[in-house]
Amino acid sequence: MQKKPKKESTGKAGDGAKPGIDIPKAYDSSKEMEIYKLWERSGAFNPDNIKSKKKPFVMTLPPPNANGKQHVGHMCGYSFQDCMGRYHRMKGEPTLLLAGKDHAGIQTEAVFTKYLAEQGIDKWELGRDEFYKRCYKFCIENADYAREQEKRIGLSADWSREKFTLDPALNKVIYETFYKLFDEGLVYRGQYIINQCTNCRTALANVDTEHEQKKGIFAYIKYPVVGEKDTYITVATTRPETMLGDTAVAVNPKDSRYKKFVGKMVELPLTDRQIPVIADRKVDKDLGTGALKITPAHSAIDFEIGIEHELKIVNVIDEEGLMNENAPEKYQGMKTSEASKAVLEDLDKAGLLEKVEDITHEILVCERCRSVIEQIISKQWFVNVESLAKNAIKAIDSGETTNVPKYFNRVLKNWLKDIRPWCISRQLWWGHRIPIWYCGGKELYDWLIDNPGKTAEDYEKATGNKAKGCGQVIASDEKPKGGCPKCKNAELESEEDCMDTWFSSGQWPFSTLGGPDGEDYKKFYPTDVMETMHDILFFWVARMMMLGIYRTGKAPFHTVYLHGMILAPDGRKMSKSKGNVVEPKEIFEKYGADALRLWYFSDALPGKNTPIRHEKLQGNRNFVNKIWNASRYIMFQISDFSDEEIQELDKSIGERLAGLSKSKDKWEKETFNVAEKITKYLDKYQFNLAVELNREFFWHKLCDEWIEETKNLVANKPENKIESFARLITVLAVMLKLIHPFAPFITEQVWQNLRNRGLLSGESELLMISDWPE
RNA sequence: GGACCGGUAGCUCAACUGGUUAGAGCACACGGCUUACAUCCGUGAGGUUGGGAGUUCGAGUCUCCCCUGGUCCACCA
Numbered sequence: 001m002q003k004k005p006k007k008e009s010t011g012k013a014g015d016g017a018k019p020g021i022d023i024p025k026a027y028d029s030s031k032e033m034e035i036y037k038l039w040e041r042s043g044a045f046n047p048d049n050i051k052s053k054k055k056p057f058v059m060t061l062p063p064p065n066a067n068g069k070q071h072v073g074h075m076c077g078y079s080f081q082d083c084m085g086r087y088h089r090m091k092g093e094p095t096l097l098l099a100g101k102d103h104a105g106i107q108t109e110a111v112f113t114k115y116l117a118e119q120g121i122d123k124w125e126l127g128r129d130e131f132y133k134r135c136y137k138f139c140i141e142n143a144d145y146a147r148e149q150e151k152r153i154g155l156s157a158d159w160s161r162e163k164f165t166l167d168p169a170l171n172k173v174i175y176e177t178f179y180k181l182f183d184e185g186l187v188y189r190g191q192y193i194i195n196q197c198t199n200c201r202t203a204l205a206n207v208d209t210e211h212e213q214k215k216g217i218f219a220y221i222k223y224p225v226v227g228e229k230d231t232y233i234t235v236a237t238t239r240p241e242t243m244l245g246d247t248a249v250a251v252n253p254k255d256s257r258y259k260k261f262v263g264k265m266v267e268l269p270l271t272d273r274q275i276p277v278i279a280d281r282k283v284d285k286d287l288g289t290g291a292l293k294i295t296p297a298h299s300a301i302d303f304e305i306g307i308e309h310e311l312k313i314v315n316v317i318d319e320e321g322l323m324n325e326n327a328p329e330k331y332q333g334m335k336t337s338e339a340s341k342a343v344l345e346d347l348d349k350a351g352l353l354e355k356v357e358d359i360t361h362e363i364l365v366c367e368r369c370r371s372v373i374e375q376i377i378s379k380q381w382f383v384n385v386e387s388l389a390k391n392a393i394k395a396i397d398s399g400e401t402t403n404v405p406k407y408f409n410r411v412l413k414n415w416l417k418d419i420r421p422w423c424i425s426r427q428l429w430w431g432h433r434i435p436i437w438y439c440g441g442k443e444l445y446d447w448l449i450d451n452p453g454k455t456a457e458d459y460e461k462a463t464g465n466k467a468k469g470c471g472q473v474i475a476s477d478e479k480p481k482g483g484c485p486k487c488k489n490a491e492l493e494s495e496e497d498c499m500d501t502w503f504s505s506g507q508w509p510f511s512t513l514g515g516p517d518g519e520d521y522k523k524f525y526p527t528d529v530m531e532t533m534h535d536i537l538f539f540w541v542a543r544m545m546m547l548g549i550y551r552t553g554k555a556p557f558h559t560v561y562l563h564g565m566i567l568a569p570d571g572r573k574m575s576k577s578k579g580n581v582v583e584p585k586e587i588f589e590k591y592g593a594d595a596l597r598l599w600y601f602s603d604a605l606p607g608k609n610t611p612i613r614h615e616k617l618q619g620n621r622n623f624v625n626k627i628w629n630a631s632r633y634i635m636f637q638i639s640d641f642s643d644e645e646i647q648e649l650d651k652s653i654g655e656r657l658a659g660l661s662k663s664k665d666k667w668e669k670e671t672f673n674v675a676e677k678i679t680k681y682l683d684k685y686q687f688n689l690a691v692e693l694n695r696e697f698f699w700h701k702l703c704d705e706w707i708e709e710t711k712n713l714v715a716n717k718p719e720n721k722i723e724s725f726a727r728l729i730t731v732l733a734v735m736l737k738l739i740h741p742f743a744p745f746i747t748e749q750v751w752q753n754l755r756n757r758g759l760l761s762g763e764s765e766l767l768m769i770s771d772w773p774e
Numbered sequence: 775g776g777a778c779c780g781g782u783a784g785c786u787c788a789a790c791u792g793g794u795u796a797g798a799g800c801a802c803a804c805g806g807c808u809u810a811c812a813u814c815c816g817u818g819a820g821g822u823u824g825g826g827a828g829u830u831c832g833a834g835u836c837u838c839c840c841c842u843g844g845u846c847c848a849c850c851a
Contacts, residue, residue: 023810288850405779408778414846608780622811633810633811637810692799
């Protein structure tokens, strides 16, 4: 089917244009930034400039990674944040939207290291200090680009208060929190099985890892029973190379097949070690062969069993994922995958490999780089967050903090309930250094952890090494003056590791306000709404609640609004590797910021994943254009009014707006009803309904009916033209206010046009700070 | 293995604590440049709300079962 060719408008008959006035037929969204500058210059983004006795409305905005460009998904969050901010600002509440940037430790370090490598610069040659300096500069430069995008979507943040997670003022607060945790014994160094990303070369917390389906093998290996000829216990494993670190074979105590072996020893193939057969009820009889090889150093369940049975721990994989010196010499230096093949070959040669099955199973991968996680035993800094988590749960139970949508309350609580110690040390350079000094060095301290109750003298005796200090640690971000407070030793070794990024961003709602002693803190804490996406509920929201309550005694916000995820047009997650990323710039140019925002409010609803659709953006652009043209009609009609007539019109509009809530005029009454509904929707975070009602009412009532009626009225009774337009412009002005939080640019533009014509003189200069109709 | 969320018009989704005839945008059909707007206007078609049972005066909404997508958590070797 062919579409009819569109006819060009003549620009004459249909324009209704009056001589001497020239208003384009289509709204030009490329001028949106001029409007933004108008707002910025007014100073109204800064709550200090708003004189009001009302309680402030505060949102600390999620800081995007400082190192990169932002995609369409980020714009979504800003839109919701800005909408809430504008609404409350118009209600006369001193409104603070506090923006900033996150140093995003592990991710930025990876990105910047790669960036350096592309220029032929090696991170290790550069050295830590120089790396830090250059990375800092890199972030600050990139942040400028991100900020422009934030402004482009209309974000009315107080840029004078903008923060970076590595700002000195924030560092101070972040370290104070660490010291408090340390003094209360909640921060400690311990040896546990941890997730090691061999690509990023750092330890990760559980939440930094993800599960992925991968093809693998299931190998059945025969362990000869010591002293019994031709008798074997067969174990099944997906990781044959870890057998080199086995320190036991475990069976279920009720398993009749293996009962007779419990207490005996088996030979560990390919090594000269013998390991015991133990009984543990955690072993599942029906899984594999029912006999489980125990590698405490490389499996979480084995680690637990190992501790209970006081097994030796043999770590055979190093931080880079290579077989280390604890493995037989032949395998040392091999990657785990190579070692796996070699071990299988050698077992086969020895006649100890029963069979190998191909299977698909879940493995852990790094949340950032998606490479396979090695579980290794290691000493790291941990935070015991159990008590903090309990308080966070209390805040949810008491309703001090609520999630939108509600069901995330339960999701969050379940996570908090099962929480484990939080590994906060990362083997990185980019971030806050863990503020710890070791008297006598890290090696001594780590030895003391392995040998509880022992002293530095015991260390000397046991290892033959000289202890260079008393073995104490001191928490301080600067080298303690006067050395170790206990033994006065001046030679202190500093911790090299950095803190997990989320340890600092988890303090964002109060670190940005100067901490519990800050001036801003007194004015603005606790904040009101945290607007973000559900994918960082555990990473971030949970940590903010725990650390916020811990430091301040108050939950950092009363509402967590979790908007939906924006997907690519093909319905999949946007990612560079898939090549389906939509650049905000493209959308801004095609449809304008207002259209994009309106689409978010209708479609990116809590709990939903929404693919970006051009038809929908087009529809919203059309709505924006409709607003433009409604005002265009009015501007034309009043263009030939005399000065006296304009004054009369303005006066009448002013009176009508002032008496809106009590007006008996049908149009004004209906419009006020809409205002009440929109207010209700905004208070309940039902943005989609608000936008729908705005669109419905503006388009199908104001435009389709009332403008048409006005045309007739004016034609039939020209003597009533001022009254007719006063009604019309009054309802238009109210609608501009009601639409402004959603589509700020077009509404402000129309407002300015009316003001420039001498109307709305009793109202604020800027729509942005005009009074919300209520 | 545990938990959670969906399944409503061709598509993407609405419908607040159960309450008129289940809505919108886009797409579709037909007709229109009517003096703001063709990024528009008018008219129209399109739904047994995944299936089944139950509670109720009344169910898309509450309960149970089934089918079917999706997400998160978890130490299945």
